[in-house]
Amino acid sequence: MPEWFQAGAPHIWLPYTQMQTAPDALPVVSAEGCRLRLADGREIIDGTAAWWSMCHGYQHPAIVQAIHEQSQTLSHVMFAGLAHESAYRLAAELAQLTGLERVFFSDSGSTSVEVALKMALQYWRNQGKPRKSKIIHFTHGYHGDTFGAMSVSSRDGFHTAYDSLTTRHFQLDIPEDEYSMAECTDMIAGIADKTAALIIEPLVQGAGGMKFHSPDVLAALRSLCRDHDILFIADEIMTGFYRTGTRFACEEAGIMPDIICVGKALTGGHIGLAATLASADVFAGFLSDDSQHALMHGPTFMANPIACAAALASCQLFAASDYTEHAARIETQLREGLNPLRPLPGIADVRVTGAIGVVEFANAPTDIFALRAECVKRGVWLRPFGTCFYLMPPLVIEQGELQRVIDVTCEVITDWSQRL
Numbered sequence: 001m002p003e004w005f006q007a008g009a010p011h012i013w014l015p016y017t018q019m020q021t022a023p024d025a026l027p028v029v030s031a032e033g034c035r036l037r038l039a040d041g042r043e044i045i046d047g048t049a050a051w052w053s054m055c056h057g058y059q060h061p062a063i064v065q066a067i068h069e070q071s072q073t074l075s076h077v078m079f080a081g082l083a084h085e086s087a088y089r090l091a092a093e094l095a096q097l098t099g100l101e102r103v104f105f106s107d108s109g110s111t112s113v114e115v116a117l118k119m120a121l122q123y124w125r126n127q128g129k130p131r132k133s134k135i136i137h138f139t140h141g142y143h144g145d146t147f148g149a150m151s152v153s154s155r156d157g158f159h160t161a162y163d164s165l166t167t168r169h170f171q172l173d174i175p176e177d178e179y180s181m182a183e184c185t186d187m188i189a190g191i192a193d194k195t196a197a198l199i200i201e202p203l204v205q206g207a208g209g210m211k212f213h214s215p216d217v218l219a220a221l222r223s224l225c226r227d228h229d230i231l232f233i234a235d236e237i238m239t240g241f242y243r244t245g246t247r248f249a250c251e252e253a254g255i256m257p258d259i260i261c262v263g264k265a266l267t268g269g270h271i272g273l274a275a276t277l278a279s280a281d282v283f284a285g286f287l288s289d290d291s292q293h294a295l296m297h298g299p300t301f302m303a304n305p306i307a308c309a310a311a312l313a314s315c316q317l318f319a320a321s322d323y324t325e326h327a328a329r330i331e332t333q334l335r336e337g338l339n340p341l342r343p344l345p346g347i348a349d350v351r352v353t354g355a356i357g358v359v360e361f362a363n364a365p366t367d368i369f370a371l372r373a374e375c376v377k378r379g380v381w382l383r384p385f386g387t388c389f390y391l392m393p394p395l396v397i398e399q400g401e402l403q404r405v406i407d408v409t410c411e412v413i414t415d416w417s418q419r420l
């Protein structure tokens with residue numbers, strides 16, 4: 001292990017990690033394209049795209065250059081009362097891409113969800129309807145780790161230790177057929193007068209279990225919200241920027257949300273930035289002679305110029321080549337490659353959509369770290385959790401590299417299954 005690792009490791013607290021039993025993290029010294037170079041000289045392919053963000057690959061020259069250039073002139077400035085070009089250009093670009101007029105920048109996906117929830121609650125309060133104060137959210141949903149975001153994530157998920165501190169909202173199951181849709185419709189009608197907004201990860205619920213639902217269900221939920229004066233919040237932090245195939249997952253369902261959260265791939269995964277986009281109508285709900293009707297939020301590093309410059313460069317890369325095609329190619333390869341795992345003992349499901357492949361175990365493996373270590377030994381970084389073994393590579397991954405990720409997945413899961 002390098003000297004810096006040994007010096008720092010006793011002081012590091014890792015995310016989502018039982019520090020008493022977890023193995024050491026892998027020291028990474030550099031990265032390029034889809035590959036990470038480890039301190040011991042090994043190169044491994046990243047099958048997770050740095051928690052689903054590194055869509056154009058690591059160290060993309062155009063993004064690195066944009067970061068470098070921006071850092072030469074203005075690396076940061078406060079955003080309350082001072083303006084800078086990268087943020088203003090990016091806001092116009094995002095408004096054009098999404099069709100939502102107003103952009104509120106922040107520094108992480110969780111914060112962008114907090115902002116979306118605050119927008120929704122205050123929108124109704126400003127209209128003299130403070131009773132509309134609850135949020136509809138879904139089983140298996142995950143919207144981040146801050147308190148508002150946890151309170152609208154699945155209640156049986158990662159955050160049960162904090163139950164007493166999170167507000168209870170309305171958790172529903174995503175409908176799967178006409179009967180559950182009828183039930184859901186009745187339920188939403190019954191709670192509409194208390195509900196400010198519905199929040200959903202469109203088409204794919206990520207960290208809460210990698211569950212998929214259809215564009216039709218998404219469109220039906222959207223129209224229920226319209227019928228009942230409930231704001232529709234699409235959390236596209238994971239799905240946005242072509243992960244599910246289209247630029248935004250909502251486009252596949254042909255719907256326009258009232259509020260959209262984006263993060264992760266917004267900067268091509270190179271640096272932290274998130275945004276909450278709101279419709280002209282939501283924005284208008286904050287205009288008033290009363291200063292208390294203003295949106296009370298303002299992170300220190302909101303709209304950081306370096307991050308905005310990276311995001312602009314990323315938008316240009318998306319415009320310059322066909323990412324729908326990249327996602328479609330990955331989808332085909334994942335479908336064919338993962339299919340043989342379907343009949344194995346211990347496998348509950350294999351599912352693929354866009355550039356997302358999921359192998360679901362019937363029960364969570366007891367030693368998930370051993371599975372991760374087996375992947376690394378074979379030259380691939382994958383990070384299965386709970387019952388999910390997922391593949392979400394950079395969207396630019398080459399066919400040969402993706403095949404390696406698939407082959408390693410199949411080998412490791414087949415070995416595991418044979419030991420059951």
Ligand SMILES: Cc1ncc(COP(=O)(O)O)c(C=O)c1O
Nearest residue numbers: 108109110142143144206237238
């Ligand atoms: C759908 C979704 N929402 C919110 C978040 C939180 O984003 P961040 O980790 O940037 O706070 C995530 C992160 O995984 C996510 O997948």
